[in-house]
Amino acid sequence: MKLYYTPGACSLSPHIVLREAGLPHDLEKVDLKTRKTETGADFVAVNDKGYVPVLQLDDGQRLTEGPAIVQYLADLRPSAKLLPPAGSIERARVQEWLNFITTELHKGFAPFFSADTPDDYKPVARQKLEGRIGYLDRQFADGRSYLTGASFTVADAYLFVVLGWGKHIGLDIARWPNVAAYAARVAQRPKVQEALRAEGLLAA
Numbered sequence: 686m687k688l689y690y691t692p693g694a695c696s697l698s699p700h701i702v703l704r705e706a707g708l709p710h711d712l713e714k715v716d717l718k719t720r721k722t723e724t725g726a727d728f729v730a731v732n733d734k735g736y737v738p739v740l741q742l743d744d745g746q747r748l749t750e751g752p753a754i755v756q757y758l759a760d761l762r763p764s765a766k767l768l769p770p771a772g773s774i775e776r777a778r779v780q781e782w783l784n785f786i787t788t789e790l791h792k793g794f795a796p797f798f799s800a801d802t803p804d805d806y807k808p809v810a811r812q813k814l815e816g817r818i819g820y821l822d823r824q825f826a827d828g829r830s831y832l833t834g835a836s837f838t839v840a841d842a843y844l845f846v847v848l849g850w851g852k853h854i855g856l857d858i859a860r861w862p863n864v865a866a867y868a869a870r871v872a873q874r875p876k877v878q879e880a881l882r883a884e885g886l887l888a889a
């Protein structure tokens with residue numbers, strides 16, 4: 686399997702999941718500005734949508750959309766317990782979080798990364814995003830270690846990555862102590878550190 690990724694982008698989520706699941710993989714870095722990969726390949730020919738992540742399977746098929754990729758990966762290695770069994774309410778809870786992260790948080794950050802966003806929309810977008818992070822903070826107030834309880838799941842990999850973008854837009858997550866403690870906890874996981882190092886985001 687090969688993951689097309691850009692350092693620190695949402696592709697870091699499946700990257701963490703690959704390592705947490707112990708799945709052998711290759712990585713190919715993508716420059717989102719030039720749309721070229723590190724081998725000089727045209728990334729748009731890899732994914733016509735033009736964005737990471739892309740998971741290329743050994744038979745050549747390509748899977749896109751982060752939430753779909755992480756569930757696929759977790760199901761390849763059930764023993765890693767990154768996702769409860771299909772059909773269970775626990776599985777639906779993880780999917781509930783994945784959907785929240787992708788629509789309310791990931792895309793909540795998107796206006797700040799786009800040069801086309803009108804300046805007068807930014808305070809509106811920021812207020813909405815801050816409200817969503819406040820909701821997260823209230824959820825973690827019950828002392829849970831991870832989003833759905835005591836176990837790390839694929840949703841935690843995704844949330845950790847998205848929270849890391851706060852620093853790029855002047856949003857200090859220390860304002861939400863439970864969320865900040867959670868992010869620090871995930872950052873300590875050996876496989877998370879391994880992924881960060883492999884993307885050049887943490888000193889070797």
Ligand SMILES: N[C@@H](CCC(=O)N[C@@H](CS)C(=O)NCC(=O)O)C(=O)O
Pocket residue numbers: 694695696717735736737738749750751752787
């Ligand atoms: N719906 C996609 C969105 C992926 C996405 O937003 N990728 C960003 C990086 S975090 C990207 O590659 N953006 C470049 C672009 O859209 O041109 C998913 O959930 O995987």
